[in-house]
Each structure stands twice: as structure tokens, then as C-alpha cells.
Amino acid sequence: MAETLGCRLCGQPLTRTFVDLGMSPPCESYLRADQLDEGETFYPLHVRICDSCLLVQLPAYVAADDVFSDYLYFSSYSTSWVEHARRFVADMQERLGLGPDSLVTEAASNDGYLLQHAVALGIPVLGIEPAANIAEVANQKGIRTESYFLGERTGQDAAARHGQADLVVGNNVFAHVPDIVDFAKGLRALVKDDGLVSLEFPHLLRLIERRQYDTIYHEHYQYLTLRTAALALEKAGLKVVDVQELASHGGSLRVFSTPAETAGEPTELVLKVLKDEADAGLHSVEGHDGFAQDVFAIKADLVEFLVGAAREGKSVAGYGAPGKGNTLLNHCGVREDLLPFTVDRSPHKHGMYLPGTHIPIHPPERLAEVRPDYIVILPWNLREEIVHQLGSAREWGARFVVPIPRLEVI
Numbered sequence: 001m002a003e004t005l006g007c008r009l010c011g012q013p014l015t016r017t018f019v020d021l022g023m024s025p026p027c028e029s030y031l032r033a034d035q036l037d038e039g040e041t042f043y044p045l046h047v048r049i050c051d052s053c054l055l056v057q058l059p060a061y062v063a064a065d066d067v068f069s070d071y072l073y074f075s076s077y078s079t080s081w082v083e084h085a086r087r088f089v090a091d092m093q094e095r096l097g098l099g100p101d102s103l104v105t106e107a108a109s110n111d112g113y114l115l116q117h118a119v120a121l122g123i124p125v126l127g128i129e130p131a132a133n134i135a136e137v138a139n140q141k142g143i144r145t146e147s148y149f150l151g152e153r154t155g156q157d158a159a160a161r162h163g164q165a166d167l168v169v170g171n172n173v174f175a176h177v178p179d180i181v182d183f184a185k186g187l188r189a190l191v192k193d194d195g196l197v198s199l200e201f202p203h204l205l206r207l208i209e210r211r212q213y214d215t216i217y218h219e220h221y222q223y224l225t226l227r228t229a230a231l232a233l234e235k236a237g238l239k240v241v242d243v244q245e246l247a248s249h250g251g252s253l254r255v256f257s258t259p260a261e262t263a264g265e266p267t268e269l270v271l272k273v274l275k276d277e278a279d280a281g282l283h284s285v286e287g288h289d290g291f292a293q294d295v296f297a298i299k300a301d302l303v304e305f306l307v308g309a310a311r312e313g314k315s316v317a318g319y320g321a322p323g324k325g326n327t328l329l330n331h332c333g334v335r336e337d338l339l340p341f342t343v344d345r346s347p348h349k350h351g352m353y354l355p356g357t358h359i360p361i362h363p364p365e366r367l368a369e370v371r372p373d374y375i376v377i378l379p380w381n382l383r384e385e386i387v388h389q390l391g392s393a394r395e396w397g398a399r400f401v402v403p404i405p406r407l408e409v410i
């Protein structure tokens, strides 16, 4: 890595810290028992903010090719996400009048969780998915999908072969590309001059407000406001014309943009979201200060609680083994001595260990056998659902602990 890091949006030197979470292994690198005696690679999680354009960014410590070329995440396993995609496609069909002569192209199309709904409506599609194993699954389902990373060159090639699209979609990818400007140019190459680009990504305003610092991990290269997303799109000749605020991933934006030459005036909602960001201080560099202190408060409260529980002889277990839990536990230095195990519903994680902390992952039934005094819920986004599911734990007197946005024992 170069000695002075440059902003990936405007090229200015990056000298200012947004938050430094120390060193952590990639958050999806779960370990098998036979790997516990081997070395593990830790990378910095040092998030910077550009003084000049205000892009909050994590340098590309881990290369995207290493993370995404053989990815294990299949979007279709999440029924609520598939339904979210179905409603979106139906809305877009109506808004844009899509039909058999149209084209919908999606970047990071995964296993076709979204494009399948366009196919069902008779609309031609093209998926672009860098993970070859996942692209293969989409093709087997009859969803035309090619496998490569989207950038200006690959976008131009795809448009030359298949034509430009009426609608180009990118869900949860704009924050996950290390070269955001080249990716935006790829979007521009794929879309017709009068077409629409729709992008969804977590909103930095919500991350800060709800102290969701555990959503910082190595594959998440930038933390966007509408303002910084618009700057990145502008560099590719795209202009933001509309936006929607979504509840997904703790609070996301769906941003609509069109080629600048045909773009009209932005909607009232665009002005409203920009105003919310400005009011929260996010249109100045100093306005981003204070997050590091919030993060430290979460760490101090959690560590104090776990040490106190251990001293009192209380037993503690975790619930869930999400990637975000790994950022939290590594940052807080919580290991087996403070959290002897966690449980997860996903069978392929059973018998595995959390990266960095080496906390074992068991099936949920283990909780009823051990009857811990406290259950720490790691996926805060599923908190209500989990407390409800684990209602029987109340019978042995267990209490639930949620560390984010602030420690709560319920």
C-alpha cells in the first residue's frame, strides 16, 4: 500500500480518521477446528474521511477478487429480500412501462433473486455477477448472467453485445466496489441515454445516528451519503433525480440517476434527504466528528458488562454468528473467556469458529442445554424476532443483552 493514501473519489491525500477499529480478519472467514492452530491474517479497519469531497472510505486492504470471486452468499435464501426485489421490479415495470422490447441489466445480480421477477413478466434481462459459482446457478435457472466485475470497459463490452438497458440496477454493490468511479462509468455505459439507474446502499446518516459501527468490515469500501454518492455518479455523467428511504440494512437509500444530458430537476425527496444530511452535519468534515467516541462507549459498556458477569459467576452465551458480530467482538477483544460460545440457525456454520476470536458456533438447541444467565444478541437488526423466538429462555431466568446502539439488558 502507498505511504500516502489518496481519496478514491477525488484523489486528495487522506489524512483524517473517521474511526479506527484496529486490526481484524475478514469478517466472513469462519474457521474449521483444524485451522485453529494456524496463523490468521488480520487487516486494518481504519476508516478515513476525505477533507475535500467528504467520502468516508476504507482503503482496499483486502482485494475484491479475493472476497467475491467464489462467494458463498446466495440472495435467494432470504425470503424477505426476494420479496423486496419482487415489489421493486413490479414498481419499475409500471413506472418505466417495461415490456418484451426492454432490457433490465443488474450489476452484482447474485443468483437472479431480482431478475427472475423481470423474466416472469416477460422482460429480457442481463445479469453481471463476478462470483462464477453464483452466476452458474442463475444461468441454470434461465436467467442470462455473465461473470466479471463491472467497470467502464466491461460495461461497454456488455452494451456492445446485448444493447443498452432501460433500467440498470445495483443493490448493495455501490458500497462494495473499491473503484467506485470506474464502476459508475460501467453503469453509464450499460444504460440508454434516456434510461434509469437504480442503486441501493446503506445510508451513512443512519449508520452514525444508530451507531451501527459493526457494519464496518473489509468488503465495505465506502460509507455513502446521498451527497457523496451523487459526486461519484457525476464523475460518470449520471445525475441523481430521485431517492427513496428504505428500512433495509439498518436504513438504506435507493437512489435513481439518469444520464446528465437527459436529466430533469431532482424531486423534493432528493432535496429533503440532502437537507437531513446537512442538518446532521454530514456536509462538513467536522460534522463527522464524535463517531469514534460513540464507538468507544459501546466497547466500554460491553466489556464492562461481560467482565462484571464473569466476576459474579454468571454464564453468558451469544446468539447469531453474523459478519457484523465479528467486527464487534474483534474490536472489543471479546474471546472465549468472556463469551464461551454462540449459536446460529445456519447449519453450515455449526462446528465452525468465529474469525479472530475463535468463539465456537453451536446449533440453537445448545442454549436450552446450558441455560445461560445472559444471551448476547449479535444481529441487532433481528432483535425483536430473536427475543420472541427465544421466549422459553425466560423460563430459566435468562436475560437478553443487546450491545448496539447502546447496551441494553432486557
Ligand SMILES: [Zn+2]
Pocket: 007, 008, 009, 010, 011, 012, 050, 051, 052, 053, 054, 055
Ligand atoms: Zn475525496
